[in-house]
Amino acid sequence: MERNTVGVPTGGWTAIRFRxxxxxVWFMHCHLELHTGWGLKTAFVVEDGPSPDFTLLPPPQDLPPC
Structure with a gap:
């Protein structure tokens, strides 16, 4: 995992490009945990890709339901 910091001025924004x-489902949040409670968070849903190397394995048979 790589971590980088982007300085954003008040009222500003930035674009993040990633592969x-x-x-x-990948959770992304601000660098301060307090900000997560303020709603400064998001989740990325990455779907299966074109080949088995980029496909999520099924859950184990003994995984209890939610």
Whole structure:
């Protein structure tokens, strides 16, 4: 995992480009946990790719339901 910091001025924004090649739901949040409670968070849903190497494995048979 790589971590980088982007300085954004008040009222500013930034664009983040990344390669989504690992299926699953990935949580992204600000660098301060307090900000997560304020709603400064998001989740990326990465769907299966074109080949088995980029496909999420099924859950185990003994996984209890939610």
């Amino acid at each position: 989504a090649d690992n299926p699953g």
